[in-house]
Amino acid sequence: MYNYVGYIVLAPFVGFLLNGLFGKKINSEKLSGIIGAGAVGLSFAGAVSIFFEMLNSPVEGRSHIVTIFNWITAGSLSINAAYQVDQLSILMTLVVTGVGFLIHVYSIGYMHGDHGFWRFFAYLNLFIFMMLNLVLANNFLLMFLGWEGVGLCSFLLIGFWHDRKFDTGGYKPGSAMTTDAAKKAFIVNRIGDFGFLIAMFMIFQFFGSLSFDDVFSRAAAVGTVGDKTFFWITLLLFLGATGKSAQIPLFIWLPDAMAGPTPVSALIHAATMVTAGVYMVARCSILFVLAPATMNIIAIVGVATAVFAATMGLVQNDIKKVLAYSTVSQLGYMFLGLGVGSFASGIFHVMTHAFFKALLFLGAGAVIHAMHDEQDIQNMGGLKSKMPTTYKTFFIAALAIAGIPPLSGFFSKDEILFQAFSHGSVVFWVLGWLTAGLTAFYMFRLVSLTFEGTERWGHDKHPHEAPKAMTIPLIILAVLSVVGGLVGIPLSLGGNNAIEHWLDPIFEHANVRLLLVPQSDTSIEYLLMALSVAIAVAGIWFARKIYLKNPEIAEKVSSSFRGIYKLLWNKYYVDELYDGAIVTPTVKISEKLLWKGIDVGIIDGIVNGSGTLTRWVSSQLRKIQTGFAQNYALAIVVGVIVILGILFGR
Amino acid sequence: MNVEVVFFYVVAVVAIASALLMITRRNPMQSVLFLIVNFFCLAVLYLFLHAQFIAIVQILVYAGAIMVLFLFVIMLLNLGDEQMPPEKVSFRKIISYCLAGVVLLQILVGIDLPMGMTWGGVSPRSAEIGTVEFLGKSLYTDYLFPFEITSILLLAAIVGVMVLAKKKFN
Amino acid sequence: MEISSIPLHYYLGLSAVLFVIGVAGVLTRRNAIVVFMCIELMLNSVNLTLVAFSSYLGTTTGQILVFFVMAVAAAEAAVGLAIIIALFRNKQTVDINEINIMKW
Numbered sequence: 001m002y003n004y005v006g007y008i009v010l011a012p013f014v015g016f017l018l019n020g021l022f023g024k025k026i027n028s029e030k031l032s033g034i035i036g037a038g039a040v041g042l043s044f045a046g047a048v049s050i051f052f053e054m055l056n057s058p059v060e061g062r063s064h065i066v067t068i069f070n071w072i073t074a075g076s077l078s079i080n081a082a083y084q085v086d087q088l089s090i091l092m093t094l095v096v097t098g099v100g101f102l103i104h105v106y107s108i109g110y111m112h113g114d115h116g117f118w119r120f121f122a123y124l125n126l127f128i129f130m131m132l133n134l135v136l137a138n139n140f141l142l143m144f145l146g147w148e149g150v151g152l153c154s155f156l157l158i159g160f161w162h163d164r165k166f167d168t169g170g171y172k173p174g175s176a177m178t179t180d181a182a183k184k185a186f187i188v189n190r191i192g193d194f195g196f197l198i199a200m201f202m203i204f205q206f207f208g209s210l211s212f213d214d215v216f217s218r219a220a221a222v223g224t225v226g227d228k229t230f231f232w233i234t235l236l237l238f239l240g241a242t243g244k245s246a247q248i249p250l251f252i253w254l255p256d257a258m259a260g261p262t263p264v265s266a267l268i269h270a271a272t273m274v275t276a277g278v279y280m281v282a283r284c285s286i287l288f289v290l291a292p293a294t295m296n297i298i299a300i301v302g303v304a305t306a307v308f309a310a311t312m313g314l315v316q317n318d319i320k321k322v323l324a325y326s327t328v329s330q331l332g333y334m335f336l337g338l339g340v341g342s343f344a345s346g347i348f349h350v351m352t353h354a355f356f357k358a359l360l361f362l363g364a365g366a367v368i369h370a371m372h373d374e375q376d377i378q379n380m381g382g383l384k385s386k387m388p389t390t391y392k393t394f395f396i397a398a399l400a401i402a403g404i405p406p407l408s409g410f411f412s413k414d415e416i417l418f419q420a421f422s423h424g425s426v427v428f429w430v431l432g433w434l435t436a437g438l439t440a441f442y443m444f445r446l447v448s449l450t451f452e453g454t455e456r457w458g459h460d461k462h463p464h465e466a467p468k469a470m471t472i473p474l475i476i477l478a479v480l481s482v483v484g485g486l487v488g489i490p491l492s493l494g495g496n497n498a499i500e501h502w503l504d505p506i507f508e509h510a511n512v513r514l515l516l517v518p519q520s521d522t523s524i525e526y527l528l529m530a531l532s533v534a535i536a537v538a539g540i541w542f543a544r545k546i547y548l549k550n551p552e553i554a555e556k557v558s559s560s561f562r563g564i565y566k567l568l569w570n571k572y573y574v575d576e577l578y579d580g581a582i583v584t585p586t587v588k589i590s591e592k593l594l595w596k597g598i599d600v601g602i603i604d605g606i607v608n609g610s611g612t613l614t615r616w617v618s619s620q621l622r623k624i625q626t627g628f629a630q631n632y633a634l635a636i637v638v639g640v641i642v643i644l645g646i647l648f649g650r
Numbered sequence: 651m652n653v654e655v656v657f658f659y660v661v662a663v664v665a666i667a668s669a670l671l672m673i674t675r676r677n678p679m680q681s682v683l684f685l686i687v688n689f690f691c692l693a694v695l696y697l698f699l700h701a702q703f704i705a706i707v708q709i710l711v712y713a714g715a716i717m718v719l720f721l722f723v724i725m726l727l728n729l730g731d732e733q734m735p736p737e738k739v740s741f742r743k744i745i746s747y748c749l750a751g752v753v754l755l756q757i758l759v760g761i762d763l764p765m766g767m768t769w770g771g772v773s774p775r776s777a778e779i780g781t782v783e784f785l786g787k788s789l790y791t792d793y794l795f796p797f798e799i800t801s802i803l804l805l806a807a808i809v810g811v812m813v814l815a816k817k818k819f820n
Numbered sequence: 821m822e823i824s825s826i827p828l829h830y831y832l833g834l835s836a837v838l839f840v841i842g843v844a845g846v847l848t849r850r851n852a853i854v855v856f857m858c859i860e861l862m863l864n865s866v867n868l869t870l871v872a873f874s875s876y877l878g879t880t881t882g883q884i885l886v887f888f889v890m891a892v893a894a895a896e897a898a899v900g901l902a903i904i905i906a907l908f909r910n911k912q913t914v915d916i917n918e919i920n921i922m923k924w
Contacts, residue, residue, distance in 0.1 A: 627923030628923075673845035673848065673849065692864055699874075704871055704883055750843045789884060800892070814902035
């Protein structure tokens with residue numbers, strides 16, 4: 001079964017080719033949809049079969065490397081196109097293909113009537129192909145191929161409706177197109193990729209190889225912890241992760257990536273691509289463990305991003321923007337988990353987050369679809385009677401993300417908070433706990449303003465429930481959001497934390513190094529759990545009280561804290577800061593110095609100048625031809641003198 | 651002092667003087683006449699060297715034919731005196747004379763080098779060589795090919811002259 | 821005849837002087853016909869050198885060469901004068917400073 005992993009990766013690529021090359025000719029939404037969704041469905045089926053085979057084999061026999069072909073051999077560098085099928089990658093593969101399949105099915109309904117239907121599915125399939133390469137790769141270079149590839153697909157899909165304007169919300173209003181958002185995503189990702197690339201160079205130089213087996217086994221054999229080399233390698237890898245997974249300082253692209261169609265936001269910018277950074281850090285756990293300083297940085301950046309983004313989500317009025325900031329915030333949680341040494345909890349939250357965030361986005365997509373592309377929640381309200389299924393699933397997802405037990409979000413988020421408390425510091429726990437409260441608050445603000453309360457939309461809109469192709473994936477994801485946490489029930493509550501045990505062999509080298517202090521006793525754990533549930537409930541209660549019963553409280557608060565409100569609404573002016581400090585100077589330098597100065601002036605100058613020089617020299621030289629024969633005779637005599645001089649001079 | 655050497659000097663001086671006069675006269679007729687005098691001096695010098703044939707041919711061909719041709723052309727074109735250039739002393743003239751002087755110096759230096767060897771006088775065979783029969787024999791045996799080619803050259807010259815100097819009949 | 825006691829280099833020196841006078845004339849004069857005559861002078865000085873060497877070395881080569889030089893000089897003089905006549909017909913002048921169309 002393992003040997004078929006190549007086909008699992010290949011199926012979406014075939015789907016991409018079919019839809020990409022022939023989609024326009026086929027001109028049938030049904031066929032394109034079947035090809036697209038079917039390809040991912042096949043991949044999912046393959047992944048499931050491998051998973052069951054893995055379950056039935058002993059722990060030592062669960063990790064396989066399947067080599068497809070030899071990709072690059074140059075000197076001492078030998079890279080294979082090979083896939084590592086082990087517990088971590090199969091988990092990621094299941095999430096990617098499973099959630100991906102559901103979103104593909106949803107898209108058949110959502111993108112109905114769009115004249116780029118076939119192109120959409122082609123790009124989506126290409127994305128799945130690249131993402132599978134990323135999570136299944138057994139060496140850094142193949143992972144980087146997938147890394148770049150998903151960035152490319154993100155670009156293509158964000159700018160899918162390339163002729164539409166896009167409201168960036170306060171920052172340079174009215175001038176931006178969706179293609180600008182796509183470019184922003186790609187360029188910001190590139191900055192992170194630069195870090196990844198340099199880290200790869202350093203890894204190759206230090207370890208002599210790029211394949212995970214070689215690098216990790218050699219790293220495990222290293223005696224010292226805190227070596228400078230490891231610090232830089234891991235820091236640069238983390239830089240790449242901040243780009244791809246939208247952490248501080250490179251998170252700015254994610255809110256603007258909402259310019260793309262909602263299934264894209266669900267798949268790429270919630271469930272899968274943005275988790276690539278988390279996966280990468282988890283995969284390279286041994287490297288990070290050998291650089292404790294970087295781990296600290298990761299934890300700090302993670303928790304800071306979580307709080308930061310949550311505060312920004314409080315005041316957004318675009319339904320997708322709220323969810324985007326929520327994604328950034330939840331990704332911060334995942335990195336917090338990784339940073340304090342609990343890699344399994346980070347991956348666990350990846351899984352549960354994929355379920356409920358995809359559900360939230362798909363539900364938002366259904367709402368947008370029903371409201372004819374209206375995205376401002378101030379113009380919604382009272383939709384629960386018109387779209388009952390969407391409302392119920394959305395509500396379930398909101399409960400999950402708020403961390404209400406026994407939904408999945410509670411278990412994964414709580415695990416992270418507990419690990420942060422035990423192995424990090426209390427500060428981490430406090431900030432994470434506050435963020436949980438904020439999360440609950442803004443999510444239920446969203447629910448209240450969108451689905452409940454008074455109807456604030458004009459009577460030219462006729463919202464109705466979404467078609468089956470869209471609601472069935474919502475229901476499936478809702479079920480997963482509820483039960484998905486059961487694989488990670490901690491010991492203290494009677495479970496056996498199956499997911500952590502499942503992933504143990506992957507992280508054993510790292511865990512050995514971490515010398516984790518044994519967990520605090522269960523009473524603390526119960527206390528912490530109670531506290532998180534309490535603040536989540538409090539957040540929900542406050543949100544419902546304000547936005548359902550007394551909306552004027554929200555008005556009063558925002559007007560009395562005008563300054564803070566403005567700061568939050570303008571996203572802490574981070575975009576403006578980057579524009580002023582980095583983008584504008586770079587553009588100016590490129591234009592004035594590099595383009596006009598060097599390229600036109602010097603390089604063109606040299607090339608054109610040599611032509612001009614030749615012309616000038618010849619214009620002077622041709623004056624020798626005066627037409628007077630006596631001048632020529634004079635020249636002959638001079639020549640004779642020279643020759644005679646040479647001859648008789650010897 | 652040897653009579654020959656004195657005589658040589660006289661002839662040489664006349665030759666140089668006539669050449670100098672030739673290049674400085676404004677009237678082209680005068681230049682022609684002085685050149686003829688120069689040719690006569692050269693013919694005398696050829697005789698000194700026992701080259702009888704060459705001497706006679708010099709007078710016949712050069713002084714007799716070529717110079718007469720020059721005279722005809724000058725009279726045909728009815729040229730006046732050469733106009734004086736606007737400036738008295740022209741830059742070109744100075745340069746030209748200087749360069750000519752430099753060439754002269756170089757050649758004289760060049761001649762001087764083999765003068766390390768002692769050249770005897772004229773070879774005893776020179777009288778024999780200079781005769782018509784001997785030259786003729788040499789011409790028609792060793793140098794037959796150039797001789798024949800020269801005839802073609804003269805033919806080409808004739809044809810060229812006729813074409814170039816023809817009046818156009820329209 | 822007794823052996824001539826005029827050293828060879830007297831002839832060579834004289835020839836050099838005549839040659840240089842011819843060069844000066846070519847470079848200086850403006851009348852095309854006079855320039856031609858100076859060229860003839862240069863040819864003659866070379867003839868003198870050739871004959872001198874022929875006599876002093878006892879070979880006929882020099883004198884044969886002079887023979888051919890004269891033939892060529894005659895042909896060249898004829899053609900050159902024909903050109904000058906043709907030129908005169910067009911430009912009414914033989915001043916070589918006026919004949920300068922082939923320039924840049």
